[in-house]
Amino acid sequence: MGEAPADSFLGDFLNGVDLKSKGQETAICVGSKIYVIGGADLESTSLIGVRIFDKSSGEWINPIVLGTKPKLSNGHSAVLLNGDRILVIKGNSNSDDCFWFLEVGTPFIGEQERTYGNEVVAWSKGVLGNVEKPIVISGPSGVGKGTLISKLMIEFPSMFGFSVSHTTRAPREKEQNGIHYHFSDRSVMESDIKDGKFLEFASVHGNLYGTSVEAVEVVADAGKRCILDIDVQGARSVRASSLDAIFIFISPPSFEELEKRLRARATETEEQIQKRLRNARAELEQGQSSGLFDHILVNDDLESCYENLKKILGLTEGVKTARKTYPELVDLPIEHSVSKIDQRILINCGAAEYHKASNNMYALDLSLLKGGAPGRTRGLNLYVVNPSTDRVNGDNQLS
């Protein structure tokens, strides 16, 4: 390290070239730095590595790499999306592993990184398909949240997935670990919270409850819409987070009816029931007046409340199956070329008969890109471009 880039590979950047590929390496110029993606990785040759050449100092920098690095394939291409994001498209891989984002110039995020003083880059896997907004359901204990959610999950099993929370409370008789909750030790949960593994957490009725990033991501990974059953404090935290959700508050027809249901459920001791009823008053007040919730549903008659819930979620008669959120699998060949048109990337695979790709041109739509959990970027949409029906005019405008 430290030697000037003798070969013409990097030398071209001095003449204003933005992007250059050679063998398994692609180099992209971002500001005063040249990011060389691919080729030999210092730690492992089976992963796509990144090196940075600083034009102003004439020095190579070994960046600190965050996130899971993609595996090396025989060929890849790269597109600079904006000032700090590079899309890497791997050839010879299926759609589950084709698209990776390299965030460059990532701000230093911890003491450890700061002491090294290196550049930080972060890999994030591009996940195909739109995932609909998660649904946050809150309401006092005994109001019927669980009952309504299980009705949805039974009627639309392939459409919804439940975010399995962690809790330090003891399991009820019929509750299963990993299905209703991840029943956890307080110390383990507290340490995971510190490590940033939770999207939100709150102390409710004397126990710790929280939604892990993973709980939401596994549902989204399955192409399903995520349902979160969390308290009002948790809903407030989610509102403040990057997760874009629909917030629904379930209210009882009366306080007396709430108490009746809670007692009839017979899952808590008298002391716990008293605690839940005390908390219910504050929850009802906050839920109904805070403006936090997009919808408030009164759960008087179960069936009509359920029908109203379905209406809010756009589930009219006949919508029984999940909307297909993932496009067909693609198999990109090693040889392909890419070009950027506004929010779309055109991927040209050349003549279809020379490779195993079944289509020879794709458009990757980036307009709905969303951050998922760390290490994942969601909302990538891939379309097959049919030259006979999709116009690609002289300016390469897809219409």
Ligand SMILES: Nc1nc2c(ncn2[C@@H]2O[C@H](COP(=O)(O)OP(=O)(O)O)[C@@H](O)[C@H]2O)c(=O)[nH]1
């Ligand atoms: N903030 C937050 N609240 C949660 C979470 N999971 C469950 N809760 C809430 O914790 C409260 C107690 O839940 P639970 O012990 O299952 O009792 P139940 O509401 O009477 O069924 C309810 O208001 C839940 O909505 C979570 O991950 N985060």
Ligand SMILES: Nc1ncnc2c1ncn2[C@@H]1O[C@H](COP(=O)(O)OP(=O)(O)O)[C@@H](O)[C@H]1O
């Ligand atoms: N609309 C309703 N009318 C009467 N009982 C109901 C209604 N909705 C739910 N329940 C009953 O009330 C109890 C509490 O419901 P549950 O779904 O466990 O509440 P939560 O999850 O909000 O604590 C359960 O025994 C359930 O069968």
